[in-house]
Amino acid sequence: MALPQRISELDPIAAPAQERRIRRCTFRRLSRIAADPEAAYEVSCLYPDRRVPLPLGDVEMSSAICASCTADHIFRPDED
Secondary structure, three states: OOOOOOOOOOOOOOOOOOOOOOOOEOOEEEEEOOOOOOOOEEEEEOOOOOOOOEEEEEHHHHHHHHHOOOOHHHEOHHHO
16 A cells, blocks of 8 residues: 655646737638747748738747737627
Protein backbone atom coordinates (compact mmCIF):
# COMPACT_ATOMS: atom_id res chain seq x y z
CA MET A 1 0.00 0.00 0.00
CA ALA A 2 1.39 3.38 -0.99
CA LEU A 3 1.35 6.12 1.60
CA PRO A 4 0.76 9.73 0.55
CA GLN A 5 3.84 11.92 0.72
CA ARG A 6 3.85 15.62 1.54
CA ILE A 7 5.09 17.89 -1.21
CA SER A 8 6.51 21.14 0.10
CA GLU A 9 5.82 23.23 -2.98
CA LEU A 10 4.27 22.49 -6.33
CA ASP A 11 5.58 24.14 -9.45
CA PRO A 12 2.89 25.54 -11.74
CA ILE A 13 2.22 23.36 -14.76
CA ALA A 14 1.81 26.27 -17.13
CA ALA A 15 2.23 29.99 -16.81
CA PRO A 16 -0.96 32.00 -17.28
CA ALA A 17 -1.43 33.16 -20.84
CA GLN A 18 -0.97 36.79 -21.61
CA GLU A 19 -4.17 38.68 -22.27
CA ARG A 20 -4.55 39.06 -26.03
CA ARG A 21 -7.93 40.45 -26.86
CA ILE A 22 -8.99 40.79 -30.49
CA ARG A 23 -12.59 41.47 -31.43
CA ARG A 24 -14.07 38.51 -33.27
CA CYS A 25 -14.43 39.32 -36.94
CA THR A 26 -16.08 37.37 -39.75
CA PHE A 27 -13.28 38.31 -42.18
CA ARG A 28 -10.21 37.45 -40.09
CA ARG A 29 -8.24 34.31 -40.78
CA LEU A 30 -5.72 32.80 -38.35
CA SER A 31 -3.14 30.40 -39.75
CA ARG A 32 -0.95 28.35 -37.44
CA ILE A 33 2.68 28.68 -38.50
CA ALA A 34 4.41 26.80 -35.65
CA ALA A 35 3.40 23.47 -34.15
CA ASP A 36 5.47 23.67 -30.98
CA PRO A 37 3.91 24.35 -27.54
CA GLU A 38 4.40 28.10 -28.06
CA ALA A 39 2.15 28.14 -31.13
CA ALA A 40 2.54 31.11 -33.45
CA TYR A 41 -0.25 32.37 -35.65
CA GLU A 42 -0.32 34.54 -38.74
CA VAL A 43 -3.34 36.83 -39.10
CA SER A 44 -4.88 37.78 -42.44
CA CYS A 45 -7.85 39.99 -43.26
CA LEU A 46 -10.24 38.91 -46.01
CA TYR A 47 -12.30 42.12 -46.05
CA PRO A 48 -14.07 43.13 -48.36
CA ASP A 49 -14.31 40.38 -51.01
CA ARG A 50 -12.80 37.28 -49.30
CA ARG A 51 -10.64 36.57 -52.36
CA VAL A 52 -7.21 37.97 -51.60
CA PRO A 53 -6.03 37.85 -47.98
CA LEU A 54 -4.26 40.92 -46.64
CA PRO A 55 -1.47 39.75 -44.28
CA LEU A 56 -1.54 41.63 -40.96
CA GLY A 57 1.36 39.88 -39.21
CA ASP A 58 1.23 37.95 -35.97
CA VAL A 59 -1.43 38.28 -33.25
CA GLU A 60 0.46 41.06 -31.45
CA MET A 61 0.85 43.21 -34.54
CA SER A 62 -2.65 42.65 -35.85
CA SER A 63 -4.41 43.53 -32.60
CA ALA A 64 -3.76 47.25 -33.11
CA ILE A 65 -4.87 47.08 -36.74
CA CYS A 66 -8.06 45.16 -35.95
CA ALA A 67 -8.90 47.44 -33.02
CA SER A 68 -8.76 50.48 -35.29
CA CYS A 69 -11.04 48.95 -37.95
CA THR A 70 -13.97 51.25 -38.72
CA ALA A 71 -16.17 48.65 -40.46
CA ASP A 72 -18.42 47.90 -37.48
CA HIS A 73 -20.70 45.62 -39.50
CA ILE A 74 -17.99 42.96 -39.92
CA PHE A 75 -17.63 42.15 -36.21
CA ARG A 76 -19.67 39.31 -34.81
CA PRO A 77 -22.89 40.37 -33.06
CA ASP A 78 -21.87 38.87 -29.70
CA GLU A 79 -18.94 41.33 -29.48
CA ASP A 80 -21.09 44.34 -28.55
